[in-house]
Structures are given as C-alpha cells and as structure tokens.
Amino acid sequence: GRLNTDLSWVREAQGWRLSAPDIQLENQDLKARAALKLWLPGGDQSPEIDLVAGFDEGRLANTSRYLPVAIMPPKLTEWLGKAIVGGQATHGAVHLNGPLKQFPFDRRQGRFEVRFNVRDGILDYMDDWPRLEEVEAGFLFQGRSMDVNVVTAKTRHGDIDQARVR
Numbered sequence: 001g002r003l004n005t006d007l008s009w010v011r012e013a014q015g016w017r018l019s020a021p022d023i024q025l026e027n028q029d030l031k032a033r034a035a036l037k038l039w040l041p042g043g044d045q046s047p048e049i050d051l052v053a054g055f056d057e058g059r060l061a062n063t064s065r066y067l068p069v070a071i072m073p074p075k076l077t078e079w080l081g082k083a084i085v086g087g088q089a090t091h092g093a094v095h096l097n098g099p100l101k102q103f104p105f106d107r108r109q110g111r112f113e114v115r116f117n118v119r120d121g122i123l124d125y126m127d128d129w130p131r132l133e134e135v136e137a138g139f140l141f142q143g144r145s146m147d148v149n150v151v152t153a154k155t156r157h158g159d160i161d162q163a164r165v166r
Contacts (some may be wrong), residue, residue, distance in 0.1 A: 003013030015041035023053075029065065030089070046101035049092065058089035058119060068112075071104040071144060085122040087135060092116030104143045114141040121153075130155040153159035 005023040009016055016039075023034040033166070034053035041047070064081035096103075098110015105112055119133030135153040150163040 032096035051096040053094040055092040060087040087121030
C-alpha cells in the first residue's frame with residue numbers, strides 16, 4: 001500500500017492540534033483521499049476529530065477489514081464478513097466529526113456517516129439460499145444504522161428490482 005500526506009502539528013496551551021489537509025491512500029482494496037483535523041486535549045477531555053474522505057473503486061471482497069467493529073454487534077460483523085463476497089464500491093464518502101469518546105454519536109454529539117454505491121456486487125446472505133449477484137445498490141451507514149437501496153440484483157430464480165433494507 002501507499003500513504004502520502006503532509007502532517008502539521010501545533011502545541012497549544014490545552015493540547016495538540018494536528019492537521020493533514022490532503023491524505024492520499026492506495027492499497028489493493030481502494031484508492032482514497034481525505035482531509036483530517038484532530039484536536040488532542042490534555043487530561044480526561046475527549047479528542048475531537050474532523051475527517052472527510054472520498055474513495056472510488058473499492059474492492060468489496062475485503063470489506064470486513066474496514067468495518068467499525070468497535071460499534072457493531074459481533075454477529076453482524078461476522079455475517080458481513082461472510083456475506084459480502086465481491087463487487088466494487090464506487091463514489092464513496094466518509095464523514096467523521098465530533099468527540100471520539102462519544103463515537104458512534106448515539107445522542108447526536110457528532111457525525112459518523114459512510115455512503116457508497118455498489119456495482120456488480122455478490123452477496124451470499126444466508127446458507128442454503130441463492131446468492132444475489134450483479135447487485136447495484138446504494139449503502140448508507142449513519143451511526144449504528146444501515147440503509148441499503150437495491151436498484152437491481154439477480155438470483156438463479158429471477159431478478160430483483162427496487163428493494164430497501166434497513
């Protein structure tokens with residue numbers, strides 16, 4: 001993989017302020033660009049983050065490497081790791097803003113949002129059920145919630161047009 005950025009940091013009276021306005025990341029799974037601001041106060045105060053990232057052409061086969069497992073139920077994490085077999089994530093964006101001790105911001109003290117489109121997705125969602133192939137869908141993760149708008153998908157028994165999963 002490759003990571004390229006300029007990182008600046010300033011010591012202030014109450015802590016450290018870090019900034020990386022142009023982060024470029026590329027590995028076998030995705031290409032991404034991001035901007036990061038991080039405030040690291042002293043004492044028991046929560047660090048504050050402001051991260052905005054965009055990505056394109058992400059490989060879905062390795063999705064489980066990038067899941068926020070700290071806030072996800074273990075069974076969901078395990079299911080997603082097995083169910084998402086392949087495809088491409090396109091036009092993705094990540095927004096993370098707020099005090100990190102409050103993540104995933106259940107009381108709206110910050111923002112955690114990941115959105116992306118899927119092209120040619122393959123989902124093996126349940127044992128003994130036919131897998132979904134050629135999935136075209138939009139995904140939105142906000143806090144602990146997930147919203148999927150399926151435009152089209154195919155199974156060995158027929159086609160699916162317009163479905164929503166929450």
